[in-house]
Amino acid sequence: MAFQNAVKEKTPAAMKTLVAAAAATRWRQLPEALDPLAQFAAPECLNAIANPCVDTDAALVVLQSLISRMEVMADGAYRVEHDQSKNLLRYYQLLQRFINHDQDVEFHQTQIASIKFPLKLTEVTQVDSKASPAVQLADVMIGAATEAANNMTGLRSGGLDPEAVISLYAENQFIHLTPFIDFEEQRWFGEGTQAAEVIDYFAANFFGPAEV
Incomplete structure (x- = not known):
């Protein structure tokens, strides 16, 4: 709750509360995640949370996961009808970029997930x-x-x-x-995959200035 509030408020008081909350946990059991905040109040962590462009909206991640799954299940071109949603409206332009992207490229994000362009998805519409x-x-x-x-x-x-x-x-x-804290299995799960390349590719091709 302290983390969500810090992301939302982005104030020094909220950051101070977050650090105190992290320090009050059994953070030594998960130092990879909590040590920078709990022990050091790391400025790079707090600055990232305070960044106006940073939020905890998981809608984009869920949409990407859903598209990846539909792409595997679909034999050919398909379209999606979605109930009216503020999140979908927020990401509509980005989804159109996904659909219009005509570069022939494929990335393996984990041992079981991949994404390939061009997509088989041809259209996403909101309906009542x-x-x-x-x-x-x-x-x-x-x-x-x-x-x-x-x-x-x-x-x-x-x-x-x-x-x-x-x-x-x-x-x-x-x-x-x-939640999953078997770190050895997690390392295997991501071994040899292209998660970093996916981030770089998306940043270069989908998150730039709006296309005209």
Whole structure:
């Protein structure tokens, strides 16, 4: 909570609270992540958090993960209809850059994830779910999956049977983000992949001045 508040407020008081919160944790159990803040209040960390261009919005990461998965599952060209969303509207221009990018290039981001351009994705549109039975069905399925996940992790009880809901999905239809601190396995997971090259390529080709 202190970190989220520091990213949002970007004030000296919020930074001070963040450092105090980090120091109050058992940070020695995870020094790779917490030592710079907890022990040293590292200026490079605090300056990055205070940067007006830095936020914790994970929507872009989720969109990229979703596109990567759809690209693997799609046999040919496809389009996406999405319920009205401020985040999707925020990233619409970037998504168009992805779609219009015609360079023949492929990157392996992890042992199981890759992205290849040009995309098979041809169009992303926002629709009113009230006018789209397909989007309505997707909303219902997403809601059911979220409820099932909450029940399985003990965050909620009652409602739909989690096992019955999960059985409706194939394994490759799930994208999940979970904390993982087995660092040796994580090193293997990223070994020989091109995560750094992906960042450099995206910075050079998609995050420059707006195209005319």
